[in-house]
Amino acid sequence: MTEPALAIVILIGVLLVALTISAFLIWLERRLLAVWQDRYGPNRTGPFGLLQVVADMIKIFTKEDWIPPFADKPVFVLAPTIIMITVLLSFTVIPFTPVIQVVHLNIGLLFFLAMSSLGVYSVVLGGWSSNNKYSLLGSLRAAAQMLSYEVFMGLSVMGVALIAGSFDLREIVAAQRRLWFCIPQFFGLLIFLVAGIAETRRLPFDLPEAESELVAGYHAEYSGMKFGMFFVGEYLGITLISAMIATLFFGGWLGPGLPPIVWFLLKTFCFICFFVLLRASLPRPRFDQLLAFGWKVMLPLSLLNLLATGAVVLALQGKG
């Protein structure tokens, strides 16, 4: 196959796989949550209730696509697309296998961070243009939360970049051939995990859309497929963060026996399940607790981690 044709096949493949996984996450999450609450979850539609995804999609596509008259229309329409675009763009730099990667960027890690920063706009603009006090409160919270946790997210992956000596995600995975970074970068992993949860606005850090306080937060005014885009964007975000954890800390496609793509998907799946487990087991903190935890615990920890990693890398360099 010629080079451009292969690239297009990979591009479409990654797009389809990412969207399919995130769609089936709707089913998986409900099923897993149910299992952890001694229930069954959706099990009526199709085998194991798998067609629940189809039912949900039909439902969400046929809902009335309502734009409130008091909303800022262009921004209101634009906001949900931003989250989809940024998250899907982030998927382009993820190396599923040494071959399957849409764009081989030498600054892939930075690109991922940049895209996750841009994702904030979606939430903030969505809440802002809704012209609704609960939406605005939700988006304010989202802005503060995502901006503060982005700092530690960036700092936590710097340790990985230091050891691997590259921002290229493929090189980072290749550098884990001897030892997965989850061991030397254990604190980095912890910080990245927490920041990732906050970044995807998942429970326990779902304060921007806390049902008990803010109705639905920033997407309270959204309906139909516009809401669906926020929804799928969130699940895409989970998949993305899980894939990034697998890539950065658990050796990406590396693993004995099975083909690389299977290893990658398996690791990603484990972290997705862990995300759901988090939702099943933890209560939501107060907003001041969330920010205090971020700035008073996570920031010093990530700085210390960076310092220690840098020192060790320097010392090893000096020796070698």
Next chain:
Amino acid sequence: MMMVSLLKTFWVVFLHLFRKRETILYPEQPVPLAPRYRGRIILSRDPDGGERCVACYLCAAVCPVACISLQATEDETGRRYPEFFRINFSRCIFCGFCEEACPTYAIQLTPDLQMSEYQRPQLVYEKEHLLISGQGKYPGYNYYRVAGVKIGGKDKGESEHEKPPVDLRSLLP
């Protein structure tokens, strides 16, 4: 310290994976109902196969939503029975007052709740739908056997545990 408690939480929640599910998969799996569950109302028969209902109207009188209607009549032996007996289950609230009011254990509530219909009129049950062939919750009870009332084939004083009637015209004790 916080980490340990968090991990413990994850572990405890994760272990629920292996617990028994609380959900009853209803249409496939029957719902366990108590024997005295107040469900579909039936009319029972006595051990001899006769209708227990004597059409006293007490159930219809006590019914708070007035969903029971009936018409009393007598057969050639003088035994009372309802000519028709109609319960409108679209109004019934399954309170069980009719069962409590019934002096002959005829009307009874049963542990059955699967009585959905597509059309409301189909929820109106006539006597042929209500009357069952068995005795329901009170086996062995036969109202006309123990009651002092006179019907064909049984005179006064011939019931179970009943003394012959006092001869008012005799002075002897």
